[in-house]
Amino acid sequence: MASRPKRGRGDRKLAPAKPVTLDAPCDYKDLEFLIKHLGPQGQIRSRQRTGYGAQDQKSLKKAIKRARHLALLPFVG
Amino acid sequence: MAQIYEGMFVLDNEVIRAGWDAAKQQVTGLIEKHGGEVKTARHWGERKLAYKINNRSRATYLLSYFTMPGDNIPAFTRDLEINETVMRYLQVQVDELPEGEEAEAAKETGGEFSVPEPPRDEVGTYSLWGEEEEESARRDGRDGRKPSSTSDDATESLDAAAPAESKDDAKADAPDSKETEEKQEA
Numbered sequence: 105m106a107s108r109p110k111r112g113r114g115d116r117k118l119a120p121a122k123p124v125t126l127d128a129p130c131d132y133k134d135l136e137f138l139i140k141h142l143g144p145q146g147q148i149r150s151r152q153r154t155g156y157g158a159q160d161q162k163s164l165k166k167a168i169k170r171a172r173h174l175a176l177l178p179f180v181g
Numbered sequence: 182m183a184q185i186y187e188g189m190f191v192l193d194n195e196v197i198r199a200g201w202d203a204a205k206q207q208v209t210g211l212i213e214k215h216g217g218e219v220k221t222a223r224h225w226g227e228r229k230l231a232y233k234i235n236n237r238s239r240a241t242y243l244l245s246y247f248t249m250p251g252d253n254i255p256a257f258t259r260d261l262e263i264n265e266t267v268m269r270y271l272q273v274q275v276d277e278l279p280e281g282e283e284a285e286a287a288k289e290t291g292g293e294f295s296v297p298e299p300p301r302d303e304v305g306t307y308s309l310w311g312e313e314e315e316e317s318a319r320r321d322g323r324d325g326r327k328p329s330s331t332s333d334d335a336t337e338s339l340d341a342a343a344p345a346e347s348k349d350d351a352k353a354d355a356p357d358s359k360e361t362e363e364k365q366e367a
Contacts, residue, residue, distance in 0.1 A: 132271075133189075133225075133244075139309060146309060170273070172231070173271055174189055174191055174242070174271055175191065175230035175232055175234055175240070175269065176231060177309070178231040178307075179231075179232065181309055
């Protein structure tokens with residue numbers, strides 16, 4: 105059995121046991137959805153936190169950055 | 182066939198006060214000037230901006246779908262940059278018009294549609310969670326958003342920052358305690 109990383113300063117919450125997949129690419133207009141993937145200061149949640157694969161995480165990143173450009177989301181919270 | 186684009190335009194409220202149709206005409210006119218065909222164009226709400234643009238903290242959004250020959254896009258964007266009504270723009274290639282978009286846009290052409298006058302610039306505050314939360318709470322009849330999954334961590338952490346929350350409670354809830362740790366580090 106693989107040992108869990110020790111809890112401490114650099115500790116990260118583990119990815120969900122089952123990877124999450126999206127049905128469609130993220131839309132920058134769907135703010136309620138995007139907000140769920142932001143940290144308290146508006147940071148994009150890491151792949152470890154969201155549980156998305158490369159493709160989905162990339163589409164999420166893109167959508168959030170588009171929303172930021174239009175001032176729908178903050179760059180810094 | 183020319184590519185379909187989705188364009189989102191952030192418009193200056195000062196111009197909107199003079200009349201929504203005139204402001205919309207400015208954008209659709211630009212699209213047509215560059216050989217584009219406007220499929221739909223509609224009001225996408227007036228809201229507080231996440232940060233100031235051109236010293237404005239509120240703005241109106243215009244969502245439009247249009248076709249345009251790809252070669253004309255650079256000239257079109259240059260005109261948008263020069264135009265003072267359009268404060269920001271974003272255009273994205275899409276495969277097809279989304280369902281229901283035409284019906285939404287058609288509402289504006291009906292006689293009864295009117296855009297309310299935008300509030301003063303300083304009215305309201307932008308909050309990442311606040312506005313949405315209030316709106317959804319009003320819509321669903323809920324009192325505040327109850328965190329249901331890890332995705333709502335951030336709201337939880339804000340709650341955790343409140344003095345009412347005792348330390349033990351925070352520890353019992355794993356994501357919560359993590360968030361508070363993060364906050365302290367920051």
